[in-house]
Amino acid sequence: xSQKTVDRGQEYVRIExxxxxxxxxxxxxxxxxxxxxxxxxxxxxxxxxGKTTLLRMLAGFESPTAGRILIDGQDMAGIPPYERPVNxxxxxxxxxxxxxxxxxxxxxxxxxxLGKTEIERRVGEMLEIVKLGEFARRKPHQLSGGQRQRVAxxxxxxxxxxxxxxxxxLGALDKKLREYTQFELINLQEQLGVTFVVxxxxxxxxxxxxxxxxxxxxxxxxQVGTPTDIYEFPSSRFVADFIGSVNMFEGQLTEDEPGHVRxxxxxxxxxxxxxxxxxxxPEAKVAVAIRPEKIELTRSELAATExxxxxxxxxxxxxxxxxxxxxxLESGRLVRVTIPNTERHADERIxxxxxxxxxxHPSSPVVLTV
Amino acid sequence: MRRGWFRNGxxxxxxxxxxxxxxxxxxxxxxxxxxxTVWDSPNSPxxxxxxxxxxxxxxxxxxxxxxxxxxxxxxxxxxxxxxxxLVLTRFGPFRGRAFLSAMTTAPLVMPEVITGIAMLLxxxxxxxxxxxxxxRGMLTITIAHIxxxxxxxxxxxxxxxAGFDDVLEEAALDLGARPATVFFRITLPLILPALVxxxxxxxxxxxxxxxxxxxxxxxxxxxxxxxxxxxxxRGVSPDINALATIMVLIVAIGVVLSxxxxxxxxxxxxxxxxxxxxxxxx
Amino acid sequence: xxxxxxxxxxxxxxxxxIGVPYFWLLLFFAIPFLIVxxxxxxxxxxxxxxxxxxxxxVEETQxxxxxLNFSNYEVLLDDPLYLGTFLYSVxxxxxxxxxxxxxxxxxxxxxxxxxxxxxxxxxxxxxLPFWTSFLLRVYAWIGLLKTNGVINNSLLxxxxxxxxxxxxxxxxxxxxxxxxxxxxxxxxxxxxxxxxHDLTLxxxxxxxxxxxxxxxxxxxxPLSMPGIVAGCLLVFIPAVGEYVIPSLLGRTDxxxxxxxxxxxxxxxxxxxxxxxxxxxxLIMLLIPIMLFQRYQRRELQAARR
Numbered sequence: 001x002s003q004k005t006v007d008r009g010q011e012y013v014r015i016e017x018x019x020x021x022x023x024x025x026x027x028x029x030x031x032x033x034x035x036x037x038x039x040x041x042x043x044x045x046x047x048x049x050g051k052t053t054l055l056r057m058l059a060g061f062e063s064p065t066a067g068r069i070l071i072d073g074q075d076m077a078g079i080p081p082y083e084r085p086v087n088x089x090x091x092x093x094x095x096x097x098x099x100x101x102x103x104x105x106x107x108x109x110x111x112x113x114l115g116k117t118e119i120e121r122r123v124g125e126m127l128e129i130v131k132l133g134e135f136a137r138r139k140p141h142q143l144s145g146g147q148r149q150r151v152a153x154x155x156x157x158x159x160x161x162x163x164x165x166x167x168x169x170l171g172a173l174d175k176k177l178r179e180y181t182q183f184e185l186i187n188l189q190e191q192l193g194v195t196f197v198v199x200x201x202x203x204x205x206x207x208x209x210x211x212x213x214x215x216x217x218x219x220x221x222x223q224v225g226t227p228t229d230i231y232e233f234p235s236s237r238f239v240a241d242f243i244g245s246v247n248m249f250e251g252q253l254t255e256d257e258p259g260h261v262r263x264x265x266x267x268x269x270x271x272x273x274x275x276x277x278x279x280x281x282p283e284a285k286v287a288v289a290i291r292p293e294k295i296e297l298t299r300s301e302l303a304a305t306e307x308x309x310x311x312x313x314x315x316x317x318x319x320x321x322x323x324x325x326x327x328x329l330e331s332g333r334l335v336r337v338t339i340p341n342t343e344r345h346a347d348e349r350i351x352x353x354x355x356x357x358x359x360x361h362p363s364s365p366v367v368l369t370v
Numbered sequence: 371m372r373r374g375w376f377r378n379g380x381x382x383x384x385x386x387x388x389x390x391x392x393x394x395x396x397x398x399x400x401x402x403x404x405x406x407t408v409w410d411s412p413n414s415p416x417x418x419x420x421x422x423x424x425x426x427x428x429x430x431x432x433x434x435x436x437x438x439x440x441x442x443x444x445x446x447x448x449x450x451x452x453x454x455x456l457v458l459t460r461f462g463p464f465r466g467r468a469f470l471s472a473m474t475t476a477p478l479v480m481p482e483v484i485t486g487i488a489m490l491l492x493x494x495x496x497x498x499x500x501x502x503x504x505x506r507g508m509l510t511i512t513i514a515h516i517x518x519x520x521x522x523x524x525x526x527x528x529x530x531x532a533g534f535d536d537v538l539e540e541a542a543l544d545l546g547a548r549p550a551t552v553f554f555r556i557t558l559p560l561i562l563p564a565l566v567x568x569x570x571x572x573x574x575x576x577x578x579x580x581x582x583x584x585x586x587x588x589x590x591x592x593x594x595x596x597x598x599x600x601x602x603x604r605g606v607s608p609d610i611n612a613l614a615t616i617m618v619l620i621v622a623i624g625v626v627l628s629x630x631x632x633x634x635x636x637x638x639x640x641x642x643x644x645x646x647x648x649x650x651x652x
Numbered sequence: 653x654x655x656x657x658x659x660x661x662x663x664x665x666x667x668x669x670i671g672v673p674y675f676w677l678l679l680f681f682a683i684p685f686l687i688v689x690x691x692x693x694x695x696x697x698x699x700x701x702x703x704x705x706x707x708x709x710v711e712e713t714q715x716x717x718x719x720l721n722f723s724n725y726e727v728l729l730d731d732p733l734y735l736g737t738f739l740y741s742v743x744x745x746x747x748x749x750x751x752x753x754x755x756x757x758x759x760x761x762x763x764x765x766x767x768x769x770x771x772x773x774x775x776x777x778x779x780l781p782f783w784t785s786f787l788l789r790v791y792a793w794i795g796l797l798k799t800n801g802v803i804n805n806s807l808l809x810x811x812x813x814x815x816x817x818x819x820x821x822x823x824x825x826x827x828x829x830x831x832x833x834x835x836x837x838x839x840x841x842x843x844x845x846x847x848x849h850d851l852t853l854x855x856x857x858x859x860x861x862x863x864x865x866x867x868x869x870x871x872x873x874p875l876s877m878p879g880i881v882a883g884c885l886l887v888f889i890p891a892v893g894e895y896v897i898p899s900l901l902g903r904t905d906x907x908x909x910x911x912x913x914x915x916x917x918x919x920x921x922x923x924x925x926x927x928x929x930x931x932x933x934l935i936m937l938l939i940p941i942m943l944f945q946r947y948q949r950r951e952l953q954a955a956r957r
Contacts, residue, residue, distance in 0.1 A: 374762070374765065376758065377758045377759075377762035377765070378762055380755075380758035380759055380762060381758065381759050381763065384755055384756075384758070384759040384835070385759075385774075385777055385778075387755070387832070387835075388777070388778070388781050388832070388835065389777075389781070390796075391789060391792035391793055391795075391796055392781060392784070392789065392792060394792060394795060394796060395791075395792045395795065398795065450672065453669060453672050453673050454673035454677075456669070457669060457670050457673065459952075461666065461669075461670065464670060466674065470670075470673065470674055470677065471945075471949070472945055473677040473678070473681050474673075475944070475945045476941060478886075478944070478948075479885065479886060479889040479890060479940075479941055479944050480889075480890075480941070481889065481890050481894070481910065481933065481937070482890070482893065482895065483893050483895050483910040483914060483930070483933075484688075484893060484930050484933060484934055487688060487913065487917060487926060487927065487930050488681075488684035488685050488687065488688045488930070489680070489684055491684060491687045491688055491691055491923070491927070492679075492683060492684040492687055513680060514680070516676075516680075517676070517680040517681055520673070520676075520677075524673075525948070528952055529951075529952065529955050532952055533955060549662065549665070550665075574782075574783055578785055578786050578787070580786075580787055580896060581895050581910075584914075584918075585917075595785065595787050598785070598787050598788065599787060599896070602787070602791045602794065602900060603899065610788070610791060611795075613788070614784070614785065614788040614791070614792070617785055617788065621780065621783045621784050622780070624783075625776065625780055629772075629776060
């Protein structure tokens with residue numbers, strides 16, 4: 001395997017074979033996972049994939065049907081949410097509407113039975129950190145969306161949790177604010193050294209925030225890795241397809257050497273040559289996945305005999321920073337290619353219905369066996 | 371063609387239907403004639419029926435009993451109804467939940483004569499068995515009223531609890547609050563408006579009830595509606611008009627004040643939310 | 653702190669909280685019906701408590717003997733008075749419910765289509781009479797409907813009639829009384845249903861060529877069915893057993909079941925027969941009551957979405 005080695009820090013949360021059933025429905029299906037101290041771990045998946053249920057089991061709102069969860073070495077079975085060293089930032093923020101910002105933030109500390117002055121001092125500090133000092137006496141409905149999000153964060157962080165759970169933390173914010181808040185969150189996490197577990201359906205959000213991502217599908221974890229791992233080395237057709245866009249071609253292994261492989265794809269004119277080995281049975285049916293930005297388009301005939309094919313431009317979508325081309329191959333297959341718009345006036349740009357040649361580097365294709 | 375003339379006309383007629391009888395009672399409460407519906411113009415308007423009403427110790431005594439019973443009923447019904455509403459919306463499935471839910475909705479539509487006879491026979495049987503309750507009076511009326519009024523409170527509390535997400539309670543648990551703390555610091559303040567309207571509703575239901583009270587009341591514990599009922603059965607009497615006018619007046623003032631208060635609160639909230647949106651965009 | 657003990661405390665706390673309303677309703681709502689059921693099979697007894705015990709200890713045989721008395725129910729079936737009373741009560745309740753719907757639906761519809769600010773005002777006007785005494789509002793109709801009452805006097809004064817009409821102590825007066833007292837119970841569920849309708853459906857219907865009348869019958873009316881059913885049940889069920897309204901406004905030659913029940917209970921002091929009447933009434937209303945409970949459950953589930 002050529003995966004980049006992850007800095008395997010101290011294991012902090014350990015999820016062992018956890019399953020959660022609701023009646024006949026299996027929401028989480030024997031998930032095992034380790035989360036390291038001080039990292040931002042993202043659970044990424046579509047709706048209904050079980051990511052939120054997994055998060056709620058960490059918080060203690062649901063108990064696993066089977067398996068166990070250890071936090072900092074302690075088994076969490078039977079421990080109610082109010083005794084767990086874990087805090088959560090809810091998707092809807094769940095700010096108490098009848099309390100001021102300061103009261104909301106103080107709520108957790110009051111439950112610990114701290115003194116009044118101690119609470120006031122810490123609330124003041126925390127509100128400064130999230131830049132809400134002047135809003136302390138406001139009620140939640142008197143705040144904007146971004147401010148509410150920061151109150152929710154402050155309220156969870158003031159308890160100095162060992163683990164902070166964030167359920168779609170940026171989901172309710174508009175696009176501009178979201179980008180800004182992403183970096184805010186990362187800064188805050190580094191500053192306080194808390195371990196974050198983030199649940200999201202937004203892959204961009206996961207890519208920017210996470211040190212590692214766990215991709216979930218139908219209650220199972222299908223791949224765990226750094227954002228680069230997940231994007232560049234997807235381990236399955238599902239992950240390759242789910243993260244970003246991809247062109248996938250079914251094919252058959254024709255040559256399998258430790259240093260390279262050759263694959264024959266009926267939809268492509270030439271064989272695919274990949275400059276690294278894979279582990280698969282000879283003559284196995286495999287899929288070749290090539291990201292749209294890794295394909296080059298040219299008008300002139302190519303000298304190469306492999307990793308190339310030919311087609312006609314059918315659609316061009318101008319997106320500003322880049323353009324998306326849909327090319328129809330002679331086999332009838334449509335291929336997606338993205339080209340960055342590096343120049344402002346590109347008279348040389350390829351246009352509609354032009355015959356083009358597509359090619360890619362031998363390191364670009366990902367060979368998928370599952 | 372003017373749209374909606376039919377439905378607006380019906381609305382007007384319907385409201386007239388609701389208010390004409392009340393207005394006629396108010397008007398004739400100032401009529402001097404004993405004949406109630408014949409306007410004795412030379413000597414009217416007069417306050418003589420109001421004076422007579424205030425001298426009627428029997429009615430005043432019954433009114434006092436009604437106030438006491440209604441206040442106790444409202445308080446008891448709010449406590450029990452809140453617990454029942456909480457149990458039904460927040461405790462998830464438990465054995466006997468469907469039965470509890472059925473028992474809280476059945477009194478809403480149960481004909482009063484049935485509830486009345488059932489309550490009375492229970493009290494009689496209990497007295498035979500364990501010697502409690504001794505005879506019938508305010509205590510038995512209050513118990514009977516709590517039982518049917520709590521059903522209304524349960525519905526009000528349930529719909530309020532269903533209206534806000536239990537994620538707020540989860541958030542409090544997550545921040546380290548124990549279930550009892552969550553109830554008193556989060557749930558209770560949030561359902562308080564429902565409790566207030568539930569209390570008022572239960573008070574009115576008890577204050578208004580005549581059928582059930584008749585079954586479970588004992589000697590010397592006649593409520594105001596029971597007194598009124600026995601009077602109006604004998605015919606129309608002008609001091610009842612005066613009594614009705616006073617009751618309508620009290621309710622109207624209460625409703626108008628609370629409406630004005632709610633309007634003001636709503637306006638304030640809207641203003642604050644607008645301000646927040648402006649601030650947030652800066 | 654001991655974990656197991658604490659878990660136990662939480663568990664017991666939960667049971668206790670469930671137990672309080674459960675115990676109350678069981679004792680004061682469910683058990684009373686069983687008692688009524690039991691007494692409906694007893695013999696009448698002139699002394700307190702008014703009914704003979706159902707089970708008695710017989711010394712000779714050393715056994716409990718149940719003396720069941722079916723005659724209370726036989727009376728209900730044999731005596732045409734009771735059957736007639738039941739049928740009459742259902743008729744009065746049904747006609748009043750239909751009238752209530754006919755009056756209430758347009759009102760609920762008009763309020764639901766008002767601008768939101770006036771909507772609350774109208775709703776308040778609908779509910780306001782409910783907060784004033786029900787008894788006094790029924791009583792007000794005596795003054796209006798009497799032979800020399802407001803309505804007759806006005807009609808006479810206007811020259812529309814020469815002879816005063818007999819309005820009071822008729823079926824008509826009972827219908828008016830029931831419609832008047834129960835109107836808010838019809839309007840409120842209808843309103844809460846109509847208010848939730850998506851008005852773009854009507855626009856879509858108009859766009860597809862339906863006239864306003866057609867859109868009403870094909871779209872609004874079917875969609876408001878749950879509200880109609882709920883409102884009708886809320887009026888019909890209590891109206892069948894109504895006692896105050898018929899005894900103040902109704903006929904004296906034909907009684908309603910609620911009146912008969914109280915007459916048996918207070919007048920004849922025949923508790924077993926009164927119990928049998930109550931049980932028969934309850935059985936008759938069982939299906940409507942269950943329908944209403946189903947509606948309530950759905951409403952609460954919908955509120956939770």
